[in-house]
Amino acid sequence: MSDVADAEGIALKREHPARATLRRLFRHRLFVTGLLLFGVIAVIAITAPWITTADPQRLSMRNKFLPPGEAWVFGTDNFGRSLWSRVVWGAQLSMIIGASVVGLNAVFGTLIGALAGYFRRLDNALMRVNDALMAFPAILLAIAVTSVLGPSTLNVILALSIVYIPRTARIVRSSVIVLREMEYVQAAVAAGAGHWRILRHHILPNAMAPMIVQLSFLFAYAVLSEATLSFLGVGAVPPTPTWGNIMAEGRDFMREAPWIITIPGVALMITVMGLNLLGDGLRDVLDPRLRIQQ
Amino acid sequence: MTTPLVTASGLSKHFEVGGGGFFGLRKAATLKAVDEVSFTINAGETLGLVGESGCGKSTLGRLLLRLIEPTSGTIAFDGNDITRIGRMEMRGYRRSMQIIFQDPYGALNPRMSVEDIIAEPLVIHGAKPGAETRKQVTQMLEKVGLPARALDRFPHEFSGGQRQRIGIARALVLHPRLIVCDEAVSALDVSVQAQIVNLLQDLQREMGLTYLFIAHDLSVVRHISDRVAVMYLGKVVEVADKKTIYAAPLHPYTQALIAAVPAQHPAQRSRGRRQRIAGDIPSALNPPSGCRFHTRCPHVMPVCRERAPELREAAAGHQVACHLTDI
Amino acid sequence: MNLLEVRGLTTAFMTGRGEVNAIEEVSFSLKEGEILGIVGESGSGKSVTALTVMGLLPQPPARVAAGEVVFNGQNLTRMSDRDMQRIRGPGISMIFQEPMTSLNPVFSIGDQIMETIAAHERLSQADLRKRAIDMLDKVGIPSASKRLDDYPHQMSGGQRQRVMIAMALACNPKLLIADEPTTALDVTIQAQILDLLMDLRDEFGMAIMIITHNMGVIAETADRVLVMYAGRVIEEAPVAQVFDRPLHPYTRGLLECVPSLTEDKPRLVAIPGTLPEPARRPPGCRFAPRCSHALPACSEAIPGLELLEPAHTVACFRAQELAPA
Numbered sequence: 001m002s003d004v005a006d007a008e009g010i011a012l013k014r015e016h017p018a019r020a021t022l023r024r025l026f027r028h029r030l031f032v033t034g035l036l037l038f039g040v041i042a043v044i045a046i047t048a049p050w051i052t053t054a055d056p057q058r059l060s061m062r063n064k065f066l067p068p069g070e071a072w073v074f075g076t077d078n079f080g081r082s083l084w085s086r087v088v089w090g091a092q093l094s095m096i097i098g099a100s101v102v103g104l105n106a107v108f109g110t111l112i113g114a115l116a117g118y119f120r121r122l123d124n125a126l127m128r129v130n131d132a133l134m135a136f137p138a139i140l141l142a143i144a145v146t147s148v149l150g151p152s153t154l155n156v157i158l159a160l161s162i163v164y165i166p167r168t169a170r171i172v173r174s175s176v177i178v179l180r181e182m183e184y185v186q187a188a189v190a191a192g193a194g195h196w197r198i199l200r201h202h203i204l205p206n207a208m209a210p211m212i213v214q215l216s217f218l219f220a221y222a223v224l225s226e227a228t229l230s231f232l233g234v235g236a237v238p239p240t241p242t243w244g245n246i247m248a249e250g251r252d253f254m255r256e257a258p259w260i261i262t263i264p265g266v267a268l269m270i271t272v273m274g275l276n277l278l279g280d281g282l283r284d285v286l287d288p289r290l291r292i293q294q
Numbered sequence: 295m296t297t298p299l300v301t302a303s304g305l306s307k308h309f310e311v312g313g314g315g316f317f318g319l320r321k322a323a324t325l326k327a328v329d330e331v332s333f334t335i336n337a338g339e340t341l342g343l344v345g346e347s348g349c350g351k352s353t354l355g356r357l358l359l360r361l362i363e364p365t366s367g368t369i370a371f372d373g374n375d376i377t378r379i380g381r382m383e384m385r386g387y388r389r390s391m392q393i394i395f396q397d398p399y400g401a402l403n404p405r406m407s408v409e410d411i412i413a414e415p416l417v418i419h420g421a422k423p424g425a426e427t428r429k430q431v432t433q434m435l436e437k438v439g440l441p442a443r444a445l446d447r448f449p450h451e452f453s454g455g456q457r458q459r460i461g462i463a464r465a466l467v468l469h470p471r472l473i474v475c476d477e478a479v480s481a482l483d484v485s486v487q488a489q490i491v492n493l494l495q496d497l498q499r500e501m502g503l504t505y506l507f508i509a510h511d512l513s514v515v516r517h518i519s520d521r522v523a524v525m526y527l528g529k530v531v532e533v534a535d536k537k538t539i540y541a542a543p544l545h546p547y548t549q550a551l552i553a554a555v556p557a558q559h560p561a562q563r564s565r566g567r568r569q570r571i572a573g574d575i576p577s578a579l580n581p582p583s584g585c586r587f588h589t590r591c592p593h594v595m596p597v598c599r600e601r602a603p604e605l606r607e608a609a610a611g612h613q614v615a616c617h618l619t620d621i
Numbered sequence: 622m623n624l625l626e627v628r629g630l631t632t633a634f635m636t637g638r639g640e641v642n643a644i645e646e647v648s649f650s651l652k653e654g655e656i657l658g659i660v661g662e663s664g665s666g667k668s669v670t671a672l673t674v675m676g677l678l679p680q681p682p683a684r685v686a687a688g689e690v691v692f693n694g695q696n697l698t699r700m701s702d703r704d705m706q707r708i709r710g711p712g713i714s715m716i717f718q719e720p721m722t723s724l725n726p727v728f729s730i731g732d733q734i735m736e737t738i739a740a741h742e743r744l745s746q747a748d749l750r751k752r753a754i755d756m757l758d759k760v761g762i763p764s765a766s767k768r769l770d771d772y773p774h775q776m777s778g779g780q781r782q783r784v785m786i787a788m789a790l791a792c793n794p795k796l797l798i799a800d801e802p803t804t805a806l807d808v809t810i811q812a813q814i815l816d817l818l819m820d821l822r823d824e825f826g827m828a829i830m831i832i833t834h835n836m837g838v839i840a841e842t843a844d845r846v847l848v849m850y851a852g853r854v855i856e857e858a859p860v861a862q863v864f865d866r867p868l869h870p871y872t873r874g875l876l877e878c879v880p881s882l883t884e885d886k887p888r889l890v891a892i893p894g895t896l897p898e899p900a901r902r903p904p905g906c907r908f909a910p911r912c913s914h915a916l917p918a919c920s921e922a923i924p925g926l927e928l929l930e931p932a933h934t935v936a937c938f939r940a941q942e943l944a945p946a
Contacts, residue, residue, distance in 0.1 A: 492889055556835065
């Protein structure tokens with residue numbers, strides 16, 4: 001055929017889109033900073049059994065209120081427990097709770113959002129329930145749920161999931177509604193594709209980007225909310241080491257032993273800041289609305 | 295020679311607009327996007343469908359493929375009524391009817407490779423991914439003028455014209471009989487548009503395709519079509535073979551539409567020489583009574599405001615819906 | 622004296638791949654009351670040319686790398702933002718393709734027209750209103766005094782474009798730049814708007830620069846034509862010359878690839894290949910890779926514009942030998 005379309009050739013340099021995305025991410029300064037901050041906390045949390053020697057729950061009244069120093073890196077608390085151990089194990093718990101909430105949101109938020117967005121019949125019913133849940137202030141709803149279920153790590157995860165899944169579902173739903181009308185979806189319908197195939201091949205992969213951005217921020221909210229719940233005494237039961245519990249206990253000794261409340265606070269700040277930077281970077285690179293301007 | 299491949303009879307699509315509200319209490323208005331339209335497309339021909347924005351031509355194209363469900367009326371494909379058949383039975387017909395879209399950017403899934411995009415219809419209809427499928431995809435790709443090395447590329451690596459070729463390959467890979475071209479060349483630059491028009495014509499000859507060519511560009515429609523249907527506010531107002539309809543249009547709207555096309559040479563400038571129709575296209579939500587064109591028609595008569603004219607045979611193969619020709 | 626004189630204008634954009642020239646060495650002039658058509662496909666630089674003349678490109682990423690724009694004896698390329706604001710409106714004004722987004726949805730059209738006038742003239746509220754009604758009347762909006770308080774969403778696309786024209790003409794500009802003014806409109810409405818532009822030119826005597834990809838719009842309106850391809854002017858001539866004796870192979874291709882409304886052509890004469898993106902333009906003549914007459918020399922140097930016939934310039938090494946007898 002004489003009028004072959006590429007007189008200048010199709011671009012010589014080729015790259016899988018996923019790789020191109022990764023390359024752009026790692027060139028994004030904020031994303032890399034966020035990843036580093038979050039990465040440090042994540043590594044500490046994973047390696048907790050090996051980098052702590054003292055049992056975080058072992059009391060030792062002799063050693064109480066020791067300031068950070070050579071023997072006790074982060075010092076000790078009002079019961080003489082190693083603050084290093086407690087903060088590191090607390091990090092692990094924060095990560096477990098964050099990851100679980102993110103995981104449950106990824107599954108159920110996507111499911112509800114995709115069903116509501118794709119099947120118009122379900123939309124009204126699902127979204128009204130959603131709106132009802134979203135009408136409560138997040139933290140009040142979480143407190144209410146944990147007080148009903150009783151304070152425990154698992155219940156914190158459940159409470160935070162109930163709070164945040166409607167929000168994730170709404171984001172997924174809005175991208176599905178846009179994607180459902182895309183012409184490539186119409187083309188698949190015209191080719192005889194069923195609902196499942198359209199959702200799996202055409203809608204969900206393209207709804208992933210805004211969802212990943214949302215989930216990275218959600219991780220930060222979950223960690224923060226868990227600390228809040230523990231601090232208020234409706235989270236994991238003391239003496240379980242969580243950042244919120246440690247800070248709640250340290251609050252009474254802020255003058256004599258300021259490190260007890262400061263150190264977990266700083267750890268919390270680093271985690272949340274890291275995740276927010278990470279999320280900002282993801283949004284810059286993944287969100288198509290911003291990418292069009294390139 | 296003229297066996298009808300598609301016959302639409304009294305086809306309508308009404309959309310409910312603005313209804314719903316919190317308890318579904320708000321009353322909806324009815325938008326008659328397509329209203330009692332009847333026509334046939336003969337096997338092997340190209341029927342051009344022209345009209346201005348909001349006339350319902352795109353909706354009509356999608357109705358024929360049952361991408362949208364009709365409110366009333368019937369569609370017969372190859373003599374079989376497909377209006378109310380079930381999803382699985384319809385799937386069999388989908389092999390034979392495909393669509394090419396306007397927007398070369400929105401028509402291809404950005405996360406699928408060219409191979410996956412073109413193979414998808416084959417896979418849906420039972421092909422196993424593998425060497426045989428890959429061969430069919432490569433052949434199709436070459437047919438539309440793209441090299442085999444495009445297979446593992448992604449849509450963003452192609453220009454608008456190349457993407458349109460990929461969309462055509464996807465539509466043709468099942469060897470369908472009917473293709474609905476919905477503004478398939480409208481978004482392209484003119485120099486590229488001519489390539490795609492030529493390609494569509496070559497493929498039609500080679501594969502014996504039947505086209506419903508929906509467009510607003512009257513000169514492209516004249517070039518590619520055998521017969522042309524003109525729509526205005528959900529109604530077909532005139533159908534004839536292309537020579538007749540362009541040389542001797544009967545409906546005042548068709549006449550105005552052709553007169554409005556810009557000249558092809560400065561010596562034929564139309565300003566002051568040709569009659570213009572005044573005013574805007576009325577909203578389809580609240581179309582004029584009687585003949586829908588009466589608000590803009592230069593030949594309007596009292597009867598036009600009261601009674602909608604029927605689409606009638608004015609001469610052999612020339613149908614028009616106008617009270618002027620009824621007398 | 623020419624109303625507008627553009628000399629060797631080069632506008633560059635900062636992109637991820639370094640600085641890219643959107644337009645290069647663009648030169649043309651415009652007399653009072655003249656209609657100049659600039660025709661080109663996507664990536665030709667026709668809109669960038671217009672926006673550079675208007676000084677509407679955000680800097681950075683855009684930058685006027687070379688050349689100058691002289692309007693009414695004043696050099697616009699060296700003008701401050703404040704002075705430029707005084708030129709826009711009474712000097713040069715512009716209408717755009719998309720009449721939906723060019724109007725602010727939260728103000729009535731009357732407010733928007735009056736605001737434009739008030740920015741340049743001190744008039745009483747009553748006089749402003751009278752002027753606005755007068756303008757709407759001139760652009761053919763029926764019962765203008767009633768429509769003045771309407772909001773953009775209450776009007777059709779064609780009416781919005783009329784309102785845009787009314788706003789553009791409210792300060793009696795000497796030059797109106799119309800960037801694809803009818804591309805978003807239906808043909809019957811397009812014909813009305815083109816007629817309107819011509820009528821207004823006859824009435825007010827302003828010059829018009831009409832930018833389009835549609836040769837039909839050029840045939841309907843232009844006195845003189847500038848053909849652009851991949852950022853450069855490749856041909857310039859009076860309108861009849863361009864249609865009767867196109868000298869550049871691209872111009873010829875552009876005319877031939879459009880189907881006719883009256884004749885049957887068995888097949889369209891297509892130009893092979895794709896329009897080059899600004900960052901990936903070929904060396905030498907930009908059109909060489911798609912040109913059926915290209916010689917090896919065409920890919921080595923960029924041909925300059927040369928006056929081949931009276932008032933007819935073309936940028937092609939082979940224009941002379943390929944010219945029709």
